[in-house]
Amino acid sequence: MxxxxxxVVVGSGNAGLSxxxxxxxxxxxxxxxxxxxxxxxxxxxxxxxxxxxDPSVHEICDVGAGDDLGxxxxxxxxxxxxxxxxxxxxxxRCISKYSDGTPMDVTIPAGREAYIDAIEKYVPGSxxxxxxxxDLIYEIRLAKVYMFDGTPNDPKYMQKHFPNTLxxxxxDSLSVMKALKIPQKAIDIIGVYWPYLGVPLxxxxxxxxxxxxxxxxxxxxxxxxxxxxxxTMTFMNRFYxxxxxxxxxCRAEEFLFDGDKICGVRTSMGDVECDQVLAxxxxxxxxxxxxxxxxxxxxxxxxxxxxxxxxxxxxxxxxFALNKSCExxxxxxxxxxxxxxxxSRKEYENLKSIDNDYNILISYNNIIPDASPxxxxxxxxxxxxxDGKDWSEMTAEEYYKAKDKMIEKCIEDVKKNLNIxxxxxxxxxxxxxxxxxxxxxxxxxxxxxxxxxxxxxGVIARMTDIEADFNIKGLRHIGAGSFFGDGYSSTWINxxxxxxxxxADLEEGGK
Amino acid sequence: xxxxxxxGLIGLLDMLKFAxxxxxxxxxxAASPAEEIKADYPINNLAKAMHPDYQPLVIDEIIDHAAAxxxxxxxxxxxxxxxxxxxAGQYISLKLxxxxxxxxxxxxxxxxxxxxxxxxxxxxxxxxxxxxAADWMLENLKVxxxxxGTEGLGSFYYEKHRDQKHVIALAGGSGITPFLSMAYAIxxxxxxxxxxxxxxxxxxxxxxxxxxxxxIMAQTDKVKVVHILSEEEKDGYEKGFITAxxxxxxxxxxxxxxxxxxxxxxxxxVAREVEKLGLERKYVRQEFLGATKTVWKQPEYPxxxxxxxxxxxxxxxxxxxxxxCSSNEPILVAIERAGIKAPSRCRSGECGWCRxxxxxxxxxxxxxxxxxxxxxKQCTEIHPCASFALxxxxxxxxxxxx
Ligand SMILES: Cc1cc2nc3c(=O)[nH]c(=O)nc-3n(C[C@H](O)[C@H](O)[C@H](O)COP(=O)(O)OP(=O)(O)OC[C@H]3O[C@@H](n4cnc5c(N)ncnc54)[C@H](O)[C@@H]3O)c2cc1C
Ligand code: FES
Numbered sequence: 007m008x009x010x011x012x013x014v015v016v017g018s019g020n021a022g023l024s025x026x027x028x029x030x031x032x033x034x035x036x037x038x039x040x041x042x043x044x045x046x047x048x049x050x051x052x053x054x055x056x057x058x059x060d061p062s063v064h065e066i067c068d069v070g071a072g073d074d075l076g077x078x079x080x081x082x083x084x085x086x087x088x089x090x091x092x093x094x095x096x097x098x099r100c101i102s103k104y105s106d107g108t109p110m111d112v113t114i115p116a117g118r119e120a121y122i123d124a125i126e127k128y129v130p131g132s133x134x135x136x137x138x139x140x141d142l143i144y145e146i147r148l149a150k151v152y153m154f155d156g157t158p159n160d161p162k163y164m165q166k167h168f169p170n171t172l173x174x175x176x177x178d179s180l181s182v183m184k185a186l187k188i189p190q191k192a193i194d195i196i197g198v199y200w201p202y203l204g205v206p207l208x209x210x211x212x213x214x215x216x217x218x219x220x221x222x223x224x225x226x227x228x229x230x231x232x233x234x235x236x237x238t239m240t241f242m243n244r245f246y247x248x249x250x251x252x253x254x255x256c257r258a259e260e261f262l263f264d265g266d267k268i269c270g271v272r273t274s275m276g277d278v279e280c281d282q283v284l285a286x287x288x289x290x291x292x293x294x295x296x297x298x299x300x301x302x303x304x305x306x307x308x309x310x311x312x313x314x315x316x317x318x319x320x321x322x323x324x325x326f327a328l329n330k331s332c333e334x335x336x337x338x339x340x341x342x343x344x345x346x347x348x349x350s351r352k353e354y355e356n357l358k359s360i361d362n363d364y365n366i367l368i369s370y371n372n373i374i375p376d377a378s379p380x381x382x383x384x385x386x387x388x389x390x391x392x393d394g395k396d397w398s399e400m401t402a403e404e405y406y407k408a409k410d411k412m413i414e415k416c417i418e419d420v421k422k423n424l425n426i427x428x429x430x431x432x433x434x435x436x437x438x439x440x441x442x443x444x445x446x447x448x449x450x451x452x453x454x455x456x457x458x459x460x461x462x463x464g465v466i467a468r469m470t471d472i473e474a475d476f477n478i479k480g481l482r483h484i485g486a487g488s489f490f491g492d493g494y495s496s497t498w499i500n501x502x503x504x505x506x507x508x509x510a511d512l513e514e515g516g517k
Numbered sequence: 518x519x520x521x522x523x524x525g526l527i528g529l530l531d532m533l534k535f536a537x538x539x540x541x542x543x544x545x546x547a548a549s550p551a552e553e554i555k556a557d558y559p560i561n562n563l564a565k566a567m568h569p570d571y572q573p574l575v576i577d578e579i580i581d582h583a584a585a586x587x588x589x590x591x592x593x594x595x596x597x598x599x600x601x602x603x604x605a606g607q608y609i610s611l612k613l614x615x616x617x618x619x620x621x622x623x624x625x626x627x628x629x630x631x632x633x634x635x636x637x638x639x640x641x642x643x644x645x646x647x648x649x650a651a652d653w654m655l656e657n658l659k660v661x662x663x664x665x666g667t668e669g670l671g672s673f674y675y676e677k678h679r680d681q682k683h684v685i686a687l688a689g690g691s692g693i694t695p696f697l698s699m700a701y702a703i704x705x706x707x708x709x710x711x712x713x714x715x716x717x718x719x720x721x722x723x724x725x726x727x728x729x730x731x732x733i734m735a736q737t738d739k740v741k742v743v744h745i746l747s748e749e750e751k752d753g754y755e756k757g758f759i760t761a762x763x764x765x766x767x768x769x770x771x772x773x774x775x776x777x778x779x780x781x782x783x784x785x786x787v788a789r790e791v792e793k794l795g796l797e798r799k800y801v802r803q804e805f806l807g808a809t810k811t812v813w814k815q816p817e818y819p820x821x822x823x824x825x826x827x828x829x830x831x832x833x834x835x836x837x838x839x840x841x842c843s844s845n846e847p848i849l850v851a852i853e854r855a856g857i858k859a860p861s862r863c864r865s866g867e868c869g870w871c872r873x874x875x876x877x878x879x880x881x882x883x884x885x886x887x888x889x890x891x892x893x894k895q896c897t898e899i900h901p902c903a904s905f906a907l908x909x910x911x912x913x914x915x916x917x918x919x
Contacts, residue, residue: 176534255915275834294556
C-alpha cells in the first residue's frame with residue numbers, strides 16, 4: 007500500500023482542482039487522482055491541426071478584478087491562483103422570439119447602466135423596475151457574502167440588512183421579476199441566461215438566478231486567454247508547488263471502509279490510505295458502483311429516488327476552425343444565442359428533443375484575437391438537451407449520422423440567423439455529444455451540470471445546510487452534483503468550501 | 518433601504534419561506550421512497566462501448582503479401598462483441614508485450630467499417646528490418662493469438678463538411694492502408710465521395726492490394742487507383758514519382774482535397790510537390806508520421822547531447838523505476854525498454870495520450886512534432902513519444918489500463 011494521505015481528491019474537474027489546491031494550501035498531504043490522462047474535466051482543451059479548442063467555456067462569472075474581487079476572485083487570491091483573464095465586454099446578442107411570439111433580436115452590453123439603457127431601448131418602460139431589480143440583486147450579493155462566509159448566520163442581522171433578499175428568496179425567478187413589475191419582454195431579455203442554470207425561470211430560485219445576473223452583468227464575465235487548460239494548469243502548477251501529488255490514468259474503483267468511515271480508496275494503481283475523500287464524482291455513480299450497498303444510507307436512497315429523473319442539461323458542442331477571420335466573415339459578436347422562444351418553460355420542453363432550435367454561438371477571436379493563427383478563427387456552438395432520451399436510443403452507426411446532423415444544424419443556424427455561410431471556410435470541425443462528455447467526465451448521461459435545481463432542490467435550499475448530503479464519514483461530494491450546482495465558478499467555490507470542511511475534520515481528529 | 522419588494526401577500530411569511538427552504542427539501546426527500554441506487558445509462562454504455570480501455574482481439578486469419586513484405590492480420594473481437602465502429606482512415610494502437618517490454622504501435626485499419634459491425638477488423642503490417650515490433654509481429658503472431666488494441670483513433674478521415682467531394686490520396690508503401698479502408702467504405706455505401714489514389718510502389722510485383730483495389734473498382738466508379746512505379750516501366754502504369762504534374766493530370770476539373778500517407782521520405786518529397794499546387798491549407802491533410810529517427814538532424818538540436826546515455830527516473834503512481842535513456846531515442850522508448858506500461862497511441866507527438874510531467878532535467882522537443890497544448894508548453898509537460906533527453910531526467914507518467 008502507498009503512503010497514507012490526509013486527503014484523497016478523486017477527479018480533477020474544476021471542483022477537484024480547487025479542492026486539491028485548497029487542501030495543500032492548508033498544509034494537508036494530498037493526493038489527486040484522475041481517470042483521464044489529463045486534468046481539468048470540462049476545463050481542458052484539445053488540438054486539431056493548427057488549432058487549439060476550448061471544449062466548454064463561454065463566460066466565467068464572479069472573478070472580478072482589482073479591488074472588486076468576486077467570490078471566485080477572492081478564493082483564487084487566497085489560494086495563489088493567477089490566471090491571464092480576458093474580460094467579456096457584451097453579455098450577448100439574442101435572436102429569438104419574445105414570449106408573445108414577436109421576433110426578438112437584441113444586443114445587450116454588460117455593466118448595469120449600459121444593460122438597463124439597452125433594455126429600455128428595446129422595451130420602453132423597463133428602466134424603473136430594472137433599477138429596482140439591480141438594487142435587489144446587489145443586496146443579494148451582500149447577503150451571499152454574509153451567508154456563505156463559513157460563520158453562523160444571525161437572523162436578526164439578516165432581517166435588518168437583507169430584508170428584500172429574505173422576502174424574495176423563497177420564490178422562483180419569474181414570480182419575483184413579475185412582482186417587480188418588469189415588463190414581460192424585458193423579462194424575456196434578462197432570461198436569456200436561464201439555460202446556464204438548467205431549469206426555466208418559473209422553477210429556478212430567484213436568489214440563484216438574480217445572483218447570476220449580478221455576476222454576469224454588474225461584475226462582468228471573463229474567459230481565460232489560452233483556453234480552459236490554462237486555468238487547469240495554473241491550478242496544477244500551484245498544487246505541485248505546495249507538494250501535492252497527482253496520478254493520472256488512475257481510476258478510483260472502490261471506497262474502502264473501516265466500519266462506517268472511509269479509510270482509503272482502491273484504485274487501478276493500488277490501494278491508497280487516507281482520512282478524508284473529496285469525490286468529484288456524481289453521487290449516483292458512487293452509491294451504485296463504488297461502495298458496499300449495505301453502507302449506503304437510507305436517506306441517500308430517498309434522495310436518489312427524488313432526483314433520478316432530474317439530471318440537468320446534456321450538451322452537444324460543435325467546434326469549427328475557419329480559415330478566415332471573424333471580421334472577414336462578419337461574425338461580430340462574442341456570444342449569440344439562437345433560441346426558438348424566449349419563453350423558458352416552453353423552450354425547456356423543446357429542449358427534450360434532439361432536433362431543437364436552441365444554439366449558442368461563441369466566436370472566441372472577437373475578444374481573444376490570438377485564439378487562433380492570423381487570418382483564421384475558432385468558433386463553437388452549444389446545443390442543449392433537457393432530456394437524454396433521443397441520445398439514449400442510438401447505435402454506433404447512427405451516432406456518426408447524429409454528429410453530422412449537429413454540424414449541419416450549426417451551419418444552417420448561422421446562415422439563417424446571420425446570413426453568413428461558413429461552409430467554404432471550414433478547416434477543422436469536431437463534435438462533442440453527451441457520449442463524449444460521458445466518456446470524459448463519467449457523469450450520468452454525460453451531464454456536466456449535476457442535478458436540476460428544481461424548486462425543492464434549489465441551490466439556496468442546498469446551501470443553507472451544506473452538510474445535509476454528506477452522510478458518509480470521511481466522504482464528501484464535490485462538483486456540479488454537489489450543493490452549489492453547475493458552472494466553473496460554482497464548482498470552484500464548492501471545491502474550496504468542501505475542502506475547508508474536510509480540513510476542519512482533520513484538525514478535529516488531531517491532524 | 519428604500520427598496521421594499523413584495524412577492525407574496527404578506528412579507529413576514531416570505532421570510533419564513535426562506536428560512537424553511539432546507540427543511541422543506543428534507544421533507545421532500547423524506548417523502549420519497551428509498552430505492553436501490555442504479556447508475557446504468559445507455560449514453561454512458563455506448564460511450565464505453567465506443568471507447569473501451571482496450572478491445573480484446575484475437576487473430577482470425579493472416580494474409581501474406583509476401584512480395585510486398587507485409588501481412589494482413591484479420592482480428593475478431595475475443596469477447597464476441599462487435600468491434601468498435603470507426604471512421605475509414607483511422608488507426609488503432611496495438612498493445613504488445615514483447616520480451617520484457619510493453620510497447621504500442623499505431624496501425625491504420627485496412628478493413629471496411631462494415632466489418633466492425635460483424636466484430637472484425639484488419640491491419641496490414643509491413644516489414645521494417647532493424648525495427649523492433651513490426652518484424653516481431655510478422656514472425657511470431659499466429660492465428661488464435663490474442664492482442665489488445667484501442668478503438669479507431671485520429672482524424673485522418675473524410676469529413677464531408679470540410680473536404681472537397683473529390684479526394685486525391687497520395688500513398689507510399691504501407692501508407693496505402695487507410696485508403697483501402699476508405700475505398701471499402703465507399704463501396705459499402707458508408708462514405709460518399711470520389712477517391713483517386715496515386716499509389717507509389719517500386720515495381721509491379723510489390724504493389725500492395727492490387728487485386729483488392731481492382732475488385733473495388735469493378736464495383737464502384739467512385740474509386741480510381743493509379744499505380745506509379747519508381748523502378749519499373751510498364752504499360753498501364755505511371756513511371757517515376759508522385760509529382761505536381763501527375764496530380765494535375767488525374768485531378769480533373771473539379772476542386773479536390775489531398776490526403777497524404779506514407780513513409781517520411783515520400784512525405785517530404787510529395788509535400789514539396791503539393792505546395793506547387795497552391796491549394797488552401799484546409800485541402801491538404803496528412804496522417805501522422807511517427808517521431809523522428811534522427812533527432813540530431815533537427816534544427817536547434819544541441820549536438821553535444823547526441824549518442825549519450827542518461828539516467829531516467831520514472832514515477833508512476835506509487836512506483837519508481839530508474840533506467841537508462843539513450844539521447845537518440847524518444848523518452849517513451851526508454852520507458853518501454855524498462856518494462857513499464859506507459860500510455861501511448863500515435864507515437865507522433867500529436868494525440869497527447871502519453872502526456873507526462875518532467876520534474877527535473879532537460880528535454881528536446883522537435884518543433885515539427887510538438888503537438889502540446891499551449892499551457893503545457895509553458896510548464897514542463899511533455900509528450901515523451903516525441904521528446905528526447907538532454908540530461909538525467911525524472912518524469913511522472915500516467916498509468917495504463919491493461
Ligand atoms: C498513424 C500511423 C499509422 C500507421 N499505419 C501503419 C500501417 O498501416 N502499416 C504499417 O506497416 N505501418 C504503419 N505505421 C507505422 C508503424 O506504426 C510502425 O512504425 C512500423 O511498423 C515500424 O515499427 P517497428 O517497431 O518495427 O520499428 P520502430 O518503431 O522503428 O521500432 C524501433 C523502436 O523500438 C525501440 N526498441 C528496440 N528495442 C526495444 C525494447 N526492448 N523495448 C522497447 N522498445 C525497443 C527502438 O529503440 C526504436 O525506437 C503507422 C504509423 C502511424 C503513426
Ligand atoms: S502517443 Fe500521441 S502524443 Fe505521444
